[in-house]
Amino acid sequence: MNLSSHKVSWSFRRRVVAAVVVLTSLSATAAFAYTRATGAANGSGTVGTMQTVTVAAFVGGDTPSSSLYPGGPAADVILRVNNPNSFTVHVTSIAGNGTITADAGHAGCSTTGVSYTAPSNPSITLPSGSTLVHLAGAASMSTASLSACQGATFNIPVTLAVQR
Amino acid sequence: MLVLGGAAAAFAYFTSSGTANSTGSVGSATNWSVTATGGSGTPTASGTLYPGVGTSTLGFRVTNAGTGHQAINSVTVTVPADGSGNALDSSGTAISGCLASWFSVGSSSFLASDGTTVVTLSSPHDLAGAGYITGTTTITMTNAAVAQDACQGKSPRYTVTVA
Numbered sequence: 001m002n003l004s005s006h007k008v009s010w011s012f013r014r015r016v017v018a019a020v021v022v023l024t025s026l027s028a029t030a031a032f033a034y035t036r037a038t039g040a041a042n043g044s045g046t047v048g049t050m051q052t053v054t055v056a057a058f059v060g061g062d063t064p065s066s067s068l069y070p071g072g073p074a075a076d077v078i079l080r081v082n083n084p085n086s087f088t089v090h091v092t093s094i095a096g097n098g099t100i101t102a103d104a105g106h107a108g109c110s111t112t113g114v115s116y117t118a119p120s121n122p123s124i125t126l127p128s129g130s131t132l133v134h135l136a137g138a139a140s141m142s143t144a145s146l147s148a149c150q151g152a153t154f155n156i157p158v159t160l161a162v163q164r
Numbered sequence: 165m166l167v168l169g170g171a172a173a174a175f176a177y178f179t180s181s182g183t184a185n186s187t188g189s190v191g192s193a194t195n196w197s198v199t200a201t202g203g204s205g206t207p208t209a210s211g212t213l214y215p216g217v218g219t220s221t222l223g224f225r226v227t228n229a230g231t232g233h234q235a236i237n238s239v240t241v242t243v244p245a246d247g248s249g250n251a252l253d254s255s256g257t258a259i260s261g262c263l264a265s266w267f268s269v270g271s272s273s274f275l276a277s278d279g280t281t282v283v284t285l286s287s288p289h290d291l292a293g294a295g296y297i298t299g300t301t302t303i304t305m306t307n308a309a310v311a312q313d314a315c316q317g318k319s320p321r322y323t324v325t326v327a
Contacts, residue, residue, distance in 0.1 A: 037194060037234050039197060039198045039325070040323060040325045040326065041198035041199065041324050042206060042207070042254070042256075042323050043208055043222055043224065043321070043322045043324065044253065044320060044321050044322060045213060045222070045303055045320055046209070046212050047212070047213045047315045047320065048214050048218070048316070048317070049316045163311075164215045164217070164307065
């Protein structure tokens with residue numbers, strides 16, 4: 001009777017030991033899974049291309065704020081610029097790049113005497129769309145200008161450089 | 165009989181011990197699958213970058229490709245560079261003159277697979293087998309004081325790394 005009783009007790013203790021082993025195994029499995037896996041993949045973005053800023057035709061009301069006189073003070077130059085980008089750009093230079101001519105209604109103005117002085121460090125920003133730019137004191141007229149140039153409007157070819 | 169019985173009792177109470185050996189099967193960790201948000205293909209970005217303007221939004225999905233539970237510890241998005249600091253394009257080729265350091269990667273946000281529950285990775289996030297989260301990261305481009313023309317029209321590579 002006593003022997004039988006002790007055998008039951010022994011059997012129970014073995015079950016306890018076995019249960020502990022199982023729990024330990026589960027714990028180790030969880031720790032392993034949480035630390036080893038990695039993964040990676042590549043995607044790519046897009047860097048846009050800046051669209052060319054152009055000089056556009058004047059619209060009504062686009063007039064200089066001052067006029068030229070032979071030997072007189074420098075006057076302002078205006079240009080209408082179109083920025084087709086969706087963001088503001090900064091003008092870094094506005095360089096003259098051709099012969100200055102009078103408008104078609106002043107064909108006799110073959111010697112304009114007009115010169116253009118590019119701004120040395122333009123601080124001009126161009127928002128998206130059309131902007132009228134005034135360059136104060138950028139044009140002057142020498143006494144070589146012919147009388148036929150009176151009342152003329154002069155075309156001054158320029159090249160703009162801009163940056164984002 | 166009594167002697168034998170007494171010995172048995174002593175054995176049971178003081179020196180009884182038992183050991184058992186068994187073997188189980190522990191699964192191998194499975195790498196995370198990183199794809200586009202739809203679950204296939206590579207992570208995709210929308211939006212166009214210009215110096216100082218615009219954002220590129222990268223979307224991706226991180227899937228537990230295994231059958232057991234695994235926890236995500238971190239997700240990192242980078243703009244990788246070659247040895248000279250040039251960004252790489254989508255094929256892994258260096259974009260000469262376009263520096264990876266000009267691109268800034270913002271913090272990422274994550275949603276559970278239900279599409280609404282916010283997931284934070286301040287602590288490991290457990291995912292069951294085949295479970296996934298989606299992530300969103302924004303990238304911007306610095307307006308540097310030098311010409312950045314080399315980047316124009318290019319597709320800088322973004323790398324998503326999961327640990």
